[in-house]
Amino acid sequence: MDPDTALFVEVVAAGSLSGAARGRGVSPAMVSKRIARLETRLGVRLLNRTTRRLELTARGALYHTDMVAVVAAIRAAEARIMEDGAGPTGPLRVSAPTSFGRLHLAPRLKPFLDAHPNVALDLDLSDGFSDLLGDGVDLAIRIAPSAEPGVATPGFVAHRLSDSRRVLCAAPAYLEAAGTPGTVAALEGHRLLAARGQLPWRLAGPRGDLTIDGESHVRTNSSEVVRELTVAGVGIALRSLWDVSGDLASGRLVRVLPAFEGSADVGIYAVHARVAPTAVHALLGYLRGLWLPTPPWGG
Structure with a gap:
């Protein structure tokens, strides 16, 4: 992927030029210069920038959706190369709400880890919104209505694992x-x-x-x-x-x-990129077995 395009994706994930600059260890002015260079090359404005806000333009939003899919495909391709026929392997970063992860993920992960010893699991529990692309999250557990942006995210797939009564x-x-x-x-x-x-x-x-x-x-x-x-x-x-x-x-x-x-529209979802590493699908299948058709809490 073009370095300026990759930086553009990071800027959107961070929500600001300064946030992306901190992540890269460069100045906001340098980030701004490179985004301007990308816009010049494409011949379109991608971002509307003010002193307080950064917003995607309509065409910028379309470009960002496509680039998110590209980044996800690259990550999945790298994971497949690393697997080398040995089954799921490599890093697998998962995010989940704090209470749910503590009660229903952590105590039940041992069988999955025993079955897939080459997977390096990174479990991030937080009640804050995690950006799958910007935070490098492979699979996110969301508890929300189906139409909420955290579930209905362009470039990603959401699987309803259970109701959340x-x-x-x-x-x-x-x-x-x-x-x-x-x-x-x-x-x-x-x-x-x-x-x-x-x-x-x-x-x-x-x-x-x-x-x-x-x-x-x-x-x-x-x-x-x-x-x-x-x-x-x-x-x-x-x-x-x-x-x-x-x-x-x-x-x-x-x-x-x-x-x-x-309201019955709230559910428990697993969200991942459309093209995902084998480890993501392995964990997804394991979670389906835990919570479908009826979860242990009687949902």
């Missing part, structure tokens, strides 16, 4: 003290718990979809903290069954308004 729940001690809401409207008088960006709640009920808005009783950026607060009896939360099924089974949490659940 979410239920309203609280600790018995909280409900004993505050009362159990009998209607959705009654939630307004209760302490709601959610991480930043997780409210409003979109619920599906017997009469269709509805939205519950409000503010979290405790402000936090951590979904794991929300779970611990809920178990401790601080308030009511909308939690995924993969996260709280054990607590519901033990009685540490109980369902609230069981006729209502989180």
Whole structure:
């Protein structure tokens, strides 16, 4: 791939000229000069640059989509050469949400690693959005609606591995003290718990979809903290069954308004480049075996 084109892809992944410059160890001015050189060669403007924002032009977005596919194909070709007929081998970088990775990936990876000893797995757990291309991620686990950009990403393929049912729940001690809401409207008088960006709640009920808005009783950026607060009896939360099924089974949490659940369009997806190394397909097949047709958390 042309070096200036590769740099263009890095700029888009970083979201700024300065971000790409830091990754390369060069000056932003040098990055800007090389992007301008690429635009001159192609005869089109790829990026609109201001002091605060960097945006792809319409033609720049098309070019970027094609180049993402090229980069993915190059990576896959390199991985195939490295395999040399020995089966999946080489580095395999996987990203997943923190709680999900800790509960449902890490404890179940040993059989996969035993079966594929030549795969060097790098597992990155984070609740932040990971850019597959810019971060060098081979396979990303996404928990999101099917139409969300992190799932519906140009140049990549998304496999739905499971539904992600979410239920309203609280600790018995909280409900004993505050009362159990009998209607959705009654939630307004209760302490709601959610991480930043997780409210409003979109619920599906017997009469269709509805939205519950409000503010979290405790402000936090951590979904794991929300779970611990809920178990401790601080308030009511909308939690995924993969996260709280054990607590519901033990009685540490109980369902609230069981006729209502989180919107059913949210699922658990594995996302990878259209052309991917054999190790990606091997891991994908292993995860399908774990979670399809019915996941262990009863999704």
